[in-house]
Amino acid sequence: MSASRPAEGSFDAAAGRRPTLTQVAALAGVSLKTASRALNDEPNVAEATGRRVREAADRLGYRLNGIARELRRGATSALVGLISGDLTNPFYSAVASGIERELRQHGLQLVTANNDEDAELEQSLVDAFLQRRVRALLVVPSGEHHDYLAIEGNRGVPFVFLDRPPDEATADAVLIDNVGGARAAAEHLLAGGHRRIALVADLARMAPQRARIDSFVAAMKAAGNEEWEPYLRTDVHDVRRAEETVRELLELEPRPTALFTTNNRLTTGALRALRGHTDPPALVGFDDFDLADVIGATVVAHDSVAMGREAARLAHERISGFRGPARTVTISTTVIPRGSGERPPR
Amino acid sequence: MSASRPAEGSFDAAAGRRPTLTQVAALAGVSLKTASRALNDEPNVAEATGRRVREAADRLGYRLNGIARELRRGATSALVGLISGDLTNPFYSAVASGIERELRQHGLQLVTANNDEDAELEQSLVDAFLQRRVRALLVVPSGEHHDYLAIEGNRGVPFVFLDRPPDEATADAVLIDNVGGARAAAEHLLAGGHRRIALVADLARMAPQRARIDSFVAAMKAAGNEEWEPYLRTDVHDVRRAEETVRELLELEPRPTALFTTNNRLTTGALRALRGHTDPPALVGFDDFDLADVIGATVVAHDSVAMGREAARLAHERISGFRGPARTVTISTTVIPRGSGERPPR
DNA sequence: CAGCAGTATGACATCGATGTCTGCCGTCCC
DNA sequence: GGGACGGCAGACATCGATGTCATACTGCTG
Numbered sequence: 001m002s003a004s005r006p007a008e009g010s011f012d013a014a015a016g017r018r019p020t021l022t023q024v025a026a027l028a029g030v031s032l033k034t035a036s037r038a039l040n041d042e043p044n045v046a047e048a049t050g051r052r053v054r055e056a057a058d059r060l061g062y063r064l065n066g067i068a069r070e071l072r073r074g075a076t077s078a079l080v081g082l083i084s085g086d087l088t089n090p091f092y093s094a095v096a097s098g099i100e101r102e103l104r105q106h107g108l109q110l111v112t113a114n115n116d117e118d119a120e121l122e123q124s125l126v127d128a129f130l131q132r133r134v135r136a137l138l139v140v141p142s143g144e145h146h147d148y149l150a151i152e153g154n155r156g157v158p159f160v161f162l163d164r165p166p167d168e169a170t171a172d173a174v175l176i177d178n179v180g181g182a183r184a185a186a187e188h189l190l191a192g193g194h195r196r197i198a199l200v201a202d203l204a205r206m207a208p209q210r211a212r213i214d215s216f217v218a219a220m221k222a223a224g225n226e227e228w229e230p231y232l233r234t235d236v237h238d239v240r241r242a243e244e245t246v247r248e249l250l251e252l253e254p255r256p257t258a259l260f261t262t263n264n265r266l267t268t269g270a271l272r273a274l275r276g277h278t279d280p281p282a283l284v285g286f287d288d289f290d291l292a293d294v295i296g297a298t299v300v301a302h303d304s305v306a307m308g309r310e311a312a313r314l315a316h317e318r319i320s321g322f323r324g325p326a327r328t329v330t331i332s333t334t335v336i337p338r339g340s341g342e343r344p345p346r
Numbered sequence: 347m348s349a350s351r352p353a354e355g356s357f358d359a360a361a362g363r364r365p366t367l368t369q370v371a372a373l374a375g376v377s378l379k380t381a382s383r384a385l386n387d388e389p390n391v392a393e394a395t396g397r398r399v400r401e402a403a404d405r406l407g408y409r410l411n412g413i414a415r416e417l418r419r420g421a422t423s424a425l426v427g428l429i430s431g432d433l434t435n436p437f438y439s440a441v442a443s444g445i446e447r448e449l450r451q452h453g454l455q456l457v458t459a460n461n462d463e464d465a466e467l468e469q470s471l472v473d474a475f476l477q478r479r480v481r482a483l484l485v486v487p488s489g490e491h492h493d494y495l496a497i498e499g500n501r502g503v504p505f506v507f508l509d510r511p512p513d514e515a516t517a518d519a520v521l522i523d524n525v526g527g528a529r530a531a532a533e534h535l536l537a538g539g540h541r542r543i544a545l546v547a548d549l550a551r552m553a554p555q556r557a558r559i560d561s562f563v564a565a566m567k568a569a570g571n572e573e574w575e576p577y578l579r580t581d582v583h584d585v586r587r588a589e590e591t592v593r594e595l596l597e598l599e600p601r602p603t604a605l606f607t608t609n610n611r612l613t614t615g616a617l618r619a620l621r622g623h624t625d626p627p628a629l630v631g632f633d634d635f636d637l638a639d640v641i642g643a644t645v646v647a648h649d650s651v652a653m654g655r656e657a658a659r660l661a662h663e664r665i666s667g668f669r670g671p672a673r674t675v676t677i678s679t680t681v682i683p684r685g686s687g688e689r690p691p692r
Numbered sequence: 693c694a695g696c697a698g699t700a701t702g703a704c705a706t707c708g709a710t711g712t713c714t715g716c717c718g719t720c721c722c
Numbered sequence: 723g724g725g726a727c728g729g730c731a732g733a734c735a736t737c738g739a740t741g742t743c744a745t746a747c748t749g750c751t752g
Contacts, residue, residue, distance in 0.1 A: 018502065033703080033740080036740065045701090046699085064477050065479060065738050068738035069739055071414050072739050073740075093442075104460070113446070128455075132412040132413070155407055271637065294617045294618060376731075377731065378709085378733095379732060379734095382709070382710065391729095391730075391731085392731090414708035414709040415710075416737095417737050418708080418710045418711085419737080
């Protein structure tokens with residue numbers, strides 16, 4: 001099998017160790033520095049010499065050692081780190097995609113890591129990234145407190161927070177308009193004539209959830225509605241629990257006539273619970289999702305890819321030398337009526 | 347703003363340049379090497395000395411320079427590269443997630459890059475990754491030909507192909523059982539009594555699509571069915587076109603009674619076309635997807651996360667020194683009946 | 693023909709860590 | 723008391739590239 005391929009560059013192709021520039025130079029019969037100049041298209045290299053060097057490099061299958069180059073050039077890589085939840089969650093993968101596209105335009109590469117929604121792991125990932133000398137660090141923080149993250153910001157590595165704000169306004173952030181989105185959802189349902197509106201929310205200690213919950217409650221109060229109060233469910237953290245919770249809600253007497261789920265996971269659970277239901281309540285979910293149009297799910301949509309893009313943009317500006325105060329970009333939300341949120345109360 | 351934080355380590359905290367081990371050593375009043383020993387918990391460091399060094403490191407906010415360490419230790423990083431399509435496609439993000447989880451267990455980190463389904467870009471990404479000295483390279487190839495990729499495999503950097511086989515069996519690969527999956531879908535529909543079965547497929551030049559198409563056709567022939575022939579549609583590459591194609595199919599006379607879509611994008615398009623249809627044809631789609639249960643979509647499912655995991659496992663074995671011949675792991679498929687594929691012909 | 697500019701090249705230091713080797717102590721043991 | 727040994731520490735080379743500076747050679751000018 002290996003015999004079918006000619007062993008190019010008889011030096012040490014088999015060793016698994018890549019040839020160095022020194023070896024290329026030796027083969028070409030020039031000095032190390034001249035070889036370097038030739039391969040980097042620097043001036044002052046005789047045409048013939050350049051050709052010899054390039055041939056030697058080809059023969060050996062030489063590839064520049066980026067690690068060595070980076071060390072010499074200033075010990076900072078072309079990598080940008082992203083720490084987020086699992087990529088199977090479409091929210092995170094959309095964000096990652098937006099980041100990746102933006103970074104590429106500036107010759108930067110994305111390194112991803114999953115914090116498993118665990119603050120301790122997250123901390124050690126930050127350490128590892130900084131040690132690896134990433135140019136910037138984008139974080140969708142897992143825990144409540146992340147003071148420790150911001151300190152680094154002042155030491156030369158820009159931090160950008162996504163989805164959840166830093167404890168103090170010490171770093172750039174890209175946030176969703178949670179307050180506006182939740183209010184819009186609440187008002188949409190109120191306008192549809194609903195009063196007994198159930199709220200199914202994720203962990204209330206997480207800032208975006210907190211904001212959505214509070215905003216929903218505020219909207220209810222502003223409308224003088226109190227009938228939602230028995231139907232508030234928070235700290236529902238996975239799809240399974242969401243499905244159960246919705247089932248339980250539907251067995252209450254009187255039954256809620258509408259549901260508001262505060263993220264895509266919970267919406268999925270609710271849709272499962274409602275499947276096959278003859279007379280389902282109205283449903284509005286936070287976060288848009290694939291096929292929501294087919295299902296006819298009314299959602300509070302926002303552009304997660306744009307979130308990533310904006311975060312990468314902020315990071316890139318810092319990398320390029322921007323020194324101004326911390327900035328916050330807010331991603332707007334829109335209610336997209338598709339049917340489920342327009343069902344009347346019964 | 348910066349004044350609010352005490353300027354720790356008065357050396358050069360402001361400069362944005364991180365302190366080096368030499369500076370830590372100087373502050374602690376020891377030699378470079380002793381500082382290195384202390385921070386790496388090597389033996390033969392007096393307790394008091396160790397403490398002084400660690401204090402100095404803290405004061406300066408020292409963080410080891412991973413680039414320098416890697417260079418010294420052997421010029422190979424702890425990074426593994428993944429080149430695939432856009433992460434907003436749940437297939438790719440599931441694969442990435444599986445890879446990331448597996449790599450983490452071995453202390454490796456994932457670097458992702460999007461080839462935009464462009465062979466030229468892909469090539470340059472491979473170059474960039476190799477230059478960056480990744481430990482292994484996982485690729486979901488875009489184009490038809492990728493000979494050039496395999497050559498590198500013999501030079502010490504393990505390659506693993508996902509979803510699409512290497513041109514020659516020169517590298518490890520993780521593939522889906524496309525033949526089995528497509529046959530199962532075809533037989534499922536035939537068993538339901540369908541004869542006029544439409545096939546909506548993506549670019550036929552891509553190996554997995556080719557396999558699904560061929561296998562479908564073979565199953566039809568084996569069943570002695572010829573009525574599907576007017577309903578074959580290939581090279582349908584995006585959701586929009588899929589939707590249009592399905593609409594067109596449904597206007598044919600006689601109408602096909604069933605559809606088989608050969609990937610998740612096409613299935614999405616088909617579902618859009620079928621939305622609100624009073625008497626929809628049966629539908630089976632290749633690739634499972636979120637909420638398929640809610641929609642009631644019958645699919646040929648496979649475990650994409652496992653695909654990523656297996657690929658990462660193969661890569662890790664190579665990294666750990668395995669030298670055997672190229673291996674191929676096949677991911678099995680299952681038809682999951684959820685309703686759409688069980689609608690009878692009308 | 694001296695002087696000078698410009699080109700082509702190489703020697704050497706350097707980036708920030710780690711590996712090797714050497715040297716100095718003090719202690720223990722015969 | 724002397725040799726062996728273990729603990730501690732430092733000097734120096736090294737990983738693979740690039741930056742700086744010095745040098746040799748060419749050709750041209752006055």
